[in-house]
Amino acid sequence: MPTSDSIHASEFALKRLKKRHAKERRFKAFGLLAIGIAVMALFWLLSTVLGNGLNAFIQHDMTMDVELTESVLDPSGVRDPDELRKSNYRRIIQNSLYERFPDVTDRKAKRQLFDVISSSGAPNLIRQMVYNNPDLVGQTLTIRVPTSDDVDQLLKGNISRDVSEDRRKISDQQITWVDALVETGEIKSRFNTGFFTNTDSRDAELAGIGGSFIGSLMTLLVTACLAIPIGIGAAIWLDEFAPKNRFVDFIEININNLAAVPSIIFGVLGLAIFINFIGMPRSAPIVGGLVLGLRALPTVIIATRATLMAVPQSIRDGALSIGASHIQAVFHHKVPQAGPGILTGSIIAMAQALGETAPLLMIGMVNFNTEIPNGITDSATVLPVQIFMWAGNAERAWVEKTSAGIIVLLLVLLLINGFAIWLRNRLEKRW
Amino acid sequence: MKNILMTGLAATALVIAGCKGGDKVPAKASTKSETTKTATKRAEKAEIRVVGSSTVYPFSTKVAQEYKNKTGQNVVVESTGSGGGHKLFCEGTGATTPNMTNSSRRQKKSEFDKCGSNGVSDIIEVKVGFDGIVLANALDGTQMDLSSKQIFQAFAKEVPTSDTDCTLKANPYKKWSDIDASLPAATIEAYGPPPTSGTRDAFVEVAMEGGAKKFACLKDLRAQDKSAFKKVSHNIREDGKWIDAGENDNAIVNTLVNTPTALGIFGFSFLDQNGDKIKGANVDGIEPTFENIAAGDYAISRSLFFYIKKAHVADNPGIRDFALEFTADEAWGPGGYLEEIGLVPLPDAERAKYRAAVENLTPYSQ
Numbered sequence: 001m002p003t004s005d006s007i008h009a010s011e012f013a014l015k016r017l018k019k020r021h022a023k024e025r026r027f028k029a030f031g032l033l034a035i036g037i038a039v040m041a042l043f044w045l046l047s048t049v050l051g052n053g054l055n056a057f058i059q060h061d062m063t064m065d066v067e068l069t070e071s072v073l074d075p076s077g078v079r080d081p082d083e084l085r086k087s088n089y090r091r092i093i094q095n096s097l098y099e100r101f102p103d104v105t106d107r108k109a110k111r112q113l114f115d116v117i118s119s120s121g122a123p124n125l126i127r128q129m130v131y132n133n134p135d136l137v138g139q140t141l142t143i144r145v146p147t148s149d150d151v152d153q154l155l156k157g158n159i160s161r162d163v164s165e166d167r168r169k170i171s172d173q174q175i176t177w178v179d180a181l182v183e184t185g186e187i188k189s190r191f192n193t194g195f196f197t198n199t200d201s202r203d204a205e206l207a208g209i210g211g212s213f214i215g216s217l218m219t220l221l222v223t224a225c226l227a228i229p230i231g232i233g234a235a236i237w238l239d240e241f242a243p244k245n246r247f248v249d250f251i252e253i254n255i256n257n258l259a260a261v262p263s264i265i266f267g268v269l270g271l272a273i274f275i276n277f278i279g280m281p282r283s284a285p286i287v288g289g290l291v292l293g294l295r296a297l298p299t300v301i302i303a304t305r306a307t308l309m310a311v312p313q314s315i316r317d318g319a320l321s322i323g324a325s326h327i328q329a330v331f332h333h334k335v336p337q338a339g340p341g342i343l344t345g346s347i348i349a350m351a352q353a354l355g356e357t358a359p360l361l362m363i364g365m366v367n368f369n370t371e372i373p374n375g376i377t378d379s380a381t382v383l384p385v386q387i388f389m390w391a392g393n394a395e396r397a398w399v400e401k402t403s404a405g406i407i408v409l410l411l412v413l414l415l416i417n418g419f420a421i422w423l424r425n426r427l428e429k430r431w
Numbered sequence: 432m433k434n435i436l437m438t439g440l441a442a443t444a445l446v447i448a449g450c451k452g453g454d455k456v457p458a459k460a461s462t463k464s465e466t467t468k469t470a471t472k473r474a475e476k477a478e479i480r481v482v483g484s485s486t487v488y489p490f491s492t493k494v495a496q497e498y499k500n501k502t503g504q505n506v507v508v509e510s511t512g513s514g515g516g517h518k519l520f521c522e523g524t525g526a527t528t529p530n531m532t533n534s535s536r537r538q539k540k541s542e543f544d545k546c547g548s549n550g551v552s553d554i555i556e557v558k559v560g561f562d563g564i565v566l567a568n569a570l571d572g573t574q575m576d577l578s579s580k581q582i583f584q585a586f587a588k589e590v591p592t593s594d595t596d597c598t599l600k601a602n603p604y605k606k607w608s609d610i611d612a613s614l615p616a617a618t619i620e621a622y623g624p625p626p627t628s629g630t631r632d633a634f635v636e637v638a639m640e641g642g643a644k645k646f647a648c649l650k651d652l653r654a655q656d657k658s659a660f661k662k663v664s665h666n667i668r669e670d671g672k673w674i675d676a677g678e679n680d681n682a683i684v685n686t687l688v689n690t691p692t693a694l695g696i697f698g699f700s701f702l703d704q705n706g707d708k709i710k711g712a713n714v715d716g717i718e719p720t721f722e723n724i725a726a727g728d729y730a731i732s733r734s735l736f737f738y739i740k741k742a743h744v745a746d747n748p749g750i751r752d753f754a755l756e757f758t759a760d761e762a763w764g765p766g767g768y769l770e771e772i773g774l775v776p777l778p779d780a781e782r783a784k785y786r787a788a789v790e791n792l793t794p795y796s797q
Contacts, residue, residue, distance in 0.1 A: 086501050111766075119768065120493075124500045160707060167570065167707045202493040202772070281527060282480075283507060368492040368508040370499045371478075379478065379507045389510075391679055393489065394704040394773065399681065 053403025055156050059192040060147045066096040067140045079134040089123035112174050118146040121206045149204040149397035151178050199370050204397035211372045215380030222289020223353045228346050231300025239308045240330050259298035266295045267362030282364035283379035292353040303345025307338040340427035347420040351413050357384045383409050477747050478505040483516025483533030486629055487735050490769050491533050498756045504749045513629050521546035524742040530750045534736045535629040543797045553741035556795040557785045561775040563699035563724040563732040564634050565711040572691035573615045575712035583642025584610045585619050586673050588666040597648035602668050622676035622683045623696040633733045640664045700773030724775045754789045
C-alpha cells in the first residue's frame with residue numbers, strides 16, 4: 001500500500017502528473033482544431049459550389065410562335081435539306097419577335113430585342129427541325145427557346161438592376177421587355193434538362209455536360225480494361241509467385257514510387273508513346289483511357305496486394321495440406337477471400353481516374369467539341385476538363401455552369417465511393 | 432464462402448462486361464445515329480481540327496458551333512496557346528496534324544521556316560481582328576489614368592535612374608504616388624497573367640516596351656542593342672507588387688472587387704463582360720473602349736490570326752468552308768456575332784483582303 005508520501009504522491013510527482021495531463025489536453029485540442037479546420041474548409045467549398053451552381057439547374061425560356069416563311073427559308077421551293085440548313089433562321093426568329101413587339105422600329109432597339117433570346121440557340125432549334133422535316137416550311141410553330149444568358153442571369157439576380165445602364169450587359173429597355181414577358185408568362189423558368197443532354201457550346205445558355213459525360217464514360221471503360229485485369233494479375237504474381245530476389249524488390253519499390261509520380265508525367269508519356277510513336281488519334285478516349293489506366297495501375301496493384309496480404313496464411317496452408325496445387329490454393333481460396341477488397345480498391349482507383357485532368361491536357365482532350373463521341377477513337381473531352389474550360393470563359397453565366405459541373409462530378413464521385421464502401425461493409429470478412 | 436466466391440466472380444464479370452462494352456460502344460452508337468438524318472450525314476464528313484491561341488479560342492469556337500449547325504461537320508478546337516499551336520501545325524501534312532492554328536500574334540519567321548522544312552509550305556494567313564489588353568480596377572476604386580511610361584515604371588523589375596542616366600536600379604516605387612504625384616497614394620498591386628500566357632507576351636511587348644521607349648536613354652539603347660533593351664523592358668518586378676494570377680481571369684475579376692486598390696490585367700472581353708464590377712484604366716489618356724481599340728487609338732492592343740494548311744483542303748473541303756464562315760460579314764464584320772462576344776473587327780479593306788485570300792486559298796510568305 002503506498003502511503004500519502006509515496007513517490008507517486010510527492011510534490012514532484014504531482015507536478016509531473018499535471019504536466020502529463022496538460023500534454024494530453026493540448027493534444028486533444030490540437031486534434032479538435034485540425035478536424036475543425038478540415039470541416040470548415042469542406043463546408044466552405046461545398047457552400048460556395050452549391051451557392052454558385054444550384055441555380056444552373058434552372059433555366060428561363062421563352063415560348064414564341066414562329067412562322068416558317070417559305071420566301072425566307074426556301075425561295076426556290078426545292079426543299080433540299082442541305083440547302084435548307086443554310087437558310088436565314090435568324091430572320092424568322094427576328095420577324096416573330098418584331099411581330100410580338102410591333103412598336104420596336106429603331107435598328108438598335110431591334111438588335112437589343114433579338115438579344116433577349118438565345119441568338120444562336122433559337123435559330124438553330126428551328127434549323128434542325130426543318131432539316132429533319134422539310135415539310136414544316138410554310139407552317140407556324142410554337143416553340144420554347146432559351147433566353148439569352150444575360151436575361152437568365154438577370155432573372156436569377158446575378159446581374160444587378162441597380163447599377164447604371166452602361167455598366168451592365170443588359171439595357172433598361174431590355175429589362176422592361178423581359179419583365180413584360182415574365183408578366184404574361186411567356187418567359188418561364190423550368191428544370192434545365194439541356195444541361196445534361198447538350199454538348200459544349202460557346203453560348204452559356206446552350207452548354208451542357210452531355211458530351212463530356214459520355215467522353216468520361218468511354219475513357220473510364222478503357223481505363224478499367226487496362227488497369228483492373230493487369231493490376232490484379234500483377235498483384236497476385238507479386239504476392240504469390242514472384243521469386244524473392246533483388247529484381248522483384250526493385251519492381252516493388254518502383255510500383256510504390258509510381259503511385260506517387262505527378263499525373264502530368266503520365267500525360268507526357270502518353271503524348272510521346274501513344275500519339276507520336278504509335279500514331280493514335282489526338283483527343284480520343286482510347287488514348288485518354290490508356291494514360292489514365294497507367295496512372296491507375298499502381299493504385300490497383302497496391303490495393304490488391306494489401307487485401308491479399310490480409311488473408312490469413314492458414315487458408316492457403318489448409319488448401320495446400322489437403323492436396324490443392326499452388327495455383328488452386330491461390331485462385332480457389334485466397335483470391336475469392338480477398339475479392340471484396342480488390343473490388344473496392346479497383347472502384348476507388350477508377351473514381352480517382354474520373355477526376356483526373358492534368359495528364360489529359362497533354363494529349364489534346366482539352367478541346368471544344370460540339371459532338372457526342374460515337375466511339376473510343378472519336379475526339380472527346382471529359383467532365384473535369386469541361387469544368388476547367390468553362391472556368392476560363394468571360395461571360396457571367398459560366399460561373400454557375402462551372403459550379404454546376406463540379407456538383408455533378410462530386411455527386412458521381414460520391415456515388416462511386418459510396419458504392420465501394422457499401423460493398424466493403426457488406427462483403428468484407430474480418431479476421 | 433459461397434457469398435465471397437460470388438463476389439470474385441462478379442468482379443471478373445464486371446471487368447469483362449466492361450471491356451466488351453467498350454468494343455460495343457461504336458456499333459451501338461452508329462445504329463442509333465441512323466435514326467436521325469443529322470447524325471448519318473455527320474458521320475460521312477471528317478472533322479476539322481483547329482489548335483492554338485487561347486485568346487482566339489472563344490471566337491474560333493463560336494464559329495465552329497455556327498458552322499456545325501449549318502453543315503453538320505464537327506470542328507474540334509483545342510486551346511494550346513499560340514506557340515504550342517504553331518508547333519503542332521508545323522509538324523507536317525499528315526492526317527493526324529491539325530488543319531488550322533489560331534494565333535494571338537503573327538507567325539514567327541522561325542515557325543514559318545520550320546513549317547516549310549516539314550513540308551507545310553502553302554499556308555494561308557488570315558488576320559481576324561483586334562484584341563485590347565486592359566488594366567482594370569474595381570468600380571468603386573479611383574479611376575486610374577496612366578501613361579505607358581508610368582506602366583513601365585510601376586511594373587519593371589529595374590528602372591533607369593533618370594531620363595538621361597540609364598544606370599539601372601531596382602524598382603523603388605511602392606505607391607503610385609511615388610511615380611507621379613498626380614496618381615493616387617495607394618500601394619502598387621497588380622494581378623497579371625503568368626509568363627506562359629499570350630496576354631503576358633502582348634502586355635510585355637506592347638505596354639512595357641512602349642513605356643520603356645519613353646526614356647530617352649533606353650530608346651538609344653534600343654537603337655544600339657535590341658536584346659539588351661528587351662532584357663530591361665521585358666523584366667517584370669518580382670517583389671510582390673506584380674502577382675502572377677494564373678490563367679483564370681474570372682478569379683482576377685473577383686479579387687479586384689474585393690481589393691479596390693489592386694489592378695488586374697487581362698483581355699478586353701473580360702472588361703466588356705464585367706462592366707458592372709470593374710472599370711478600365713485610361714492609357715495615355717485613351718479609354719479602353721471598343722471604338723478606341725478598333726480605331727487603333729488605345730495603345731495596348733494586338734492582332735489575332737489563324738492559319739490554314741492548304742495541303743489539307745483538297746481532302747477536306749470543309750476547311751475552306753469553315754474559314755469562309757469565319758470570314759463572312761455576319762461573323763467577323765461590324766455587328767456580326769463575333770463582335771457580340773468581344774472581337775474588335777478589322778477595317779473594311781483588310782477584311783476584303785483576307786476574305787479574298789481564303790476564297791482563292793492564296794498562300795502567304797514572310
